[in-house]
Amino acid sequence: PQLPDGSPVLLTPGDDFQAVFVPDGFKRVSMIAPAMVYEDINLADTYQKKPPVTLLSTAGLIHPEFITRGGRYVEGALFVDAFYMDSTEPGMRRFVDDFRTTYDRDPGLLEALGYDTLTVVRGVLAREPGQRPSFRRELERLALQGSVTGSQGFDETGEMRRDLLLMTVDDDEFVQLRPTPLPENM
Numbered sequence: 001p002q003l004p005d006g007s008p009v010l011l012t013p014g015d016d017f018q019a020v021f022v023p024d025g026f027k028r029v030s031m032i033a034p035a036m037v038y039e040d041i042n043l044a045d046t047y048q049k050k051p052p053v054t055l056l057s058t059a060g061l062i063h064p065e066f067i068t069r070g071g072r073y074v075e076g077a078l079f080v081d082a083f084y085m086d087s088t089e090p091g092m093r094r095f096v097d098d099f100r101t102t103y104d105r106d107p108g109l110l111e112a113l114g115y116d117t118l119t120v121v122r123g124v125l126a127r128e129p130g131q132r133p134s135f136r137r138e139l140e141r142l143a144l145q146g147s148v149t150g151s152q153g154f155d156e157t158g159e160m161r162r163d164l165l166l167m168t169v170d171d172d173e174f175v176q177l178r179p180t181p182l183p184e185n186m
Contacts, residue, residue, distance in 0.1 A: 026061045
């Protein structure tokens with residue numbers, strides 16, 4: 001932005017804006033965070049004398065290297081994702097445990113989406129739809145139970161309705177904020 005005389009508008013981090021959105025993957029976001037602090041943007045309350053600025057991003061930050069690379073500069077970052085392998089939700093725990101037992105490795109987002117997709121298709125096929133139009137009608141009526149990616153079914157345009165997870169980094173760990181995680185002993 002510019003002032004009427006053509007000079008640039010100088011914004012003060014923390015006063016003129018309280019968040020910065022960086023839509024990229026864990027490698028770049030973890031490198032950008034320390035550079036932002038170097039430029040006097042107070043991420044994660046690094047400088048107590050300046051108002052804090054929250055780092056916002058998209059899915060794909062849940063990776064151990066994000067915290068290792070970004071260190072204290074990514075503390076308090078907020079981002080969304082569709083799959084969190086360490087969720088305490090019983091259906092998610094069951095999916096992760098079964099996947100590990102079967103394939104001897106951890107599942108990722110693609111495996112979780114594949115699981116949800118096959119669950120949907122199996123549910124619709126159990127109703128024995130005839131042709132393609134009846135398959136679509138059955139998709140619209142389907143109420144998903146036990147989705148591991150927050151899928152809630154389809155809207156009238158055929159788009160998937162989904163509740164994404166709101167995540168943060170707290171004390172060098174990923175933490176699920178929303179939906180509120182269940183206690184681990186359940």
